[in-house]
Amino acid sequence: MxxxxxxxxxxxxxxxxxxxxxxxxxxxxxxxxxxxxxxxxxxxxxxxxxxxxxxxxxxxxxxxxxxxxxxxxxxxxxxxxxxxxxxxxxxxxxxxxxxxxxxxxxxxxxxxxxxxxxxxxxxxxxxxxxxxxxxYRRVPAVVQAKKLIEDGSIGDILNIRTTYLQSWSADPDSPLSWRFQKKYAGAGALGDIGTHVIDIAQYLAGDIEEVVSNVRTFIKERPVQEGGADLLGTVKVDPDAAKEPVDVDDEASFLANFKNGAVGSIEATRNAWGRNNYITVEVHGTKGSILFNYERLNELQVSFSEDPEDRRGFKTIYTGPAHSYGEVTWNIPGMNIGYGELKTIESYDFLKAIADKKQPSTSFNEAYKVDQVCEAVLASAESRRWEKVK
Ligand SMILES: NC(=O)c1ccc[n+]([C@@H]2O[C@H](COP(=O)([O-])OP(=O)(O)OC[C@H]3O[C@@H](n4cnc5c(N)ncnc54)[C@H](O)[C@@H]3O)[C@@H](O)[C@H]2O)c1
Missing domain, CATH: 3.40.50.720 (NAD(P)-binding Rossmann-like Domain)
Incomplete structure (x- = not known):
């Protein structure tokens, strides 16, 4: 070793x-x-x-x-x-x-x-x-969703809808950190958290071909943090600070057509009071549906059309040793993992890839494709039309 x-x-x-x-x-x-x-x-x-x-x-x-x-x-x-x-x-x-x-x-x-x-x-x-x-594509429940899609359990994918909703920037007095400046961040909620659910959507349903979007900046200026707008470290609140413009989005939502014929919708906002790390993924297929919510990350909801009519509906799979990365999910389902174990899974896959000399996901090329989707989303917000992903 x-x-x-x-x-x-x-x-x-x-x-x-x-x-x-x-x-x-x-x-x-x-x-x-x-x-x-x-x-x-x-x-x-x-x-x-x-x-x-x-x-x-x-x-x-x-x-x-x-x-x-x-x-x-x-x-x-x-x-x-x-x-x-x-x-x-x-x-x-x-x-x-x-x-x-x-x-x-x-x-x-x-x-x-x-x-x-x-x-x-x-x-x-x-x-x-x-x-x-x-x-987030490594959450055992998300990997299980991928398995159910790949083994045909829910048939062909018709629709995939994902959201990433947070509240931490809903306060207009939260300071102008690097996350609200295009020269550092590139984009706002879209680049920061929308990218996570674009990655999950493409992991589960393949590449997005075209998008039509709605992108908004609700809070157009924010107080400069203590240490100045160019401070790249920990956010320091200066209550008496002057305000400067925000040049990235607070919220981005878009419809997507996937190359495999599926349709979908993706939403990202950091201005949703009451939402914390609310990542949801719902997939509807010709033979069933899957539902995941990160705030209950050890659970996957599934519903199959083949179930007897009087028993149809969502049931809950609790992830555990029977699922991917079972080694870290403790002895029995319901003991549960959290963010720390998830980052451990990521580190494990990185070290394993080094040991095996085998490129892991998300590869830099896949991550580049996520950025290309963001580019099309921003272009569509400008043109107010469907835009192809390059
Ligand atoms: N995977 C996730 O879920 C997730 C969550 C949060 C942030 N992120 C990403 O992680 C990155 C960092 O975000 P964060 O939340 O840790 O930010 P942060 O502001 O908490 O920390 C960034 C740190 O980098 C330091 N820094 C800035 N420029 C540097 C440089 N040139 N050389 C050395 N140090 C430098 C800063 O001083 C600061 O301590 C971003 O790309 C962000 O999008 C990912």
Missing amino acids: KNIKIGLIGAGFMGKAHVVGYSNVPKLFWPAPAVPELKTVCDIDEETAKDAKDRFGFKEWTTDWQDIINDPEIDAVSICTPNDSHAKISIAALEAGKHVLCEKPISNNPEDAKAMADAAAQASSDGIIAMCAYQ
Whole structure:
């Protein structure tokens, strides 16, 4: 069993999630495909970098991501910075022969996303792995949904409808972090959370061919955070701050036609009071239906047309050892997993891909395709017509 030395770039919210993931792989999956060793953590904010070294157990810290790229001992890099820096860091890491686990969305624009997909394709010929962190497709219940679709249990897919609804930006006084600025984020709710459900929709129903959309910015300016609009780290609220414009969407919804003939709808908003991490997926097929809600992530609702007429309706499958990643889902269904185990599943798949030299999903090319859907959604909002995904 090989030790894989990890460099982590960006030690904010997702940096913590990647550390939880790596650290738990050998505890939950044994034998592990490789044992992760936390070598160096990087954050542009010195205090954050130093704190992360001690708190997470890295050997070294730095404020310059190039130190990680130039360290010959580091095998794999986790990129957890805001979206605008994913391309330059990923491409440099891949060119230096390092495996890359990059947070989503893959980039803040499709041109950079394409360059990343090309760099990943080039590096893969040397056995280098590149994976984009769309972890929700790895929820055991979502994997089970895929299995039921592939084995024909619900027949041909007619309709897939997905939502990702949150509330954290509904307050007009929540500050203008990087997530509300196009130059860093690329898009608002669409890029931040819509991309997750586009990834799930394409995982379950194949590629989207065309879209027609409705995109809105409800809160057109927000208070500048303490430290300025260009502060890329932890959001600091300045109650007396002046306001500056928001140039990304608060909400995006669209209809989609899939290449396989299915139709669908996708909605993303961060302005839905009462909704937290409300990811839903409903698939209707010619022989049955599937329903998933992340807020009850250990459950999959299924309904089959072949059930006797007096017994038709949704029933609940509780995921557990009988399902994918059963090793992490404890001994019996109902003991349940959460976000930490999900990020561990993602880390496990990344390390397994490195050990097996086999590209995992979501590949950089699949993640680029998600960005292309976003591009078509934004184009349709402008043209007010159906737009093809390039
Ligand atoms: N997979 C998911 O469910 C999920 C959830 C949240 C965020 N994300 C993604 O993760 C990424 C990071 O988001 P976050 O919520 O952790 O943001 P965050 O603001 O909490 O943390 C980002 C960290 O990166 C640091 N940073 C910024 N630029 C840097 C640079 N050039 N070099 C080194 N450090 C730098 C900041 O100081 C900050 O500590 C984004 O791409 C985001 O879309 C994914």
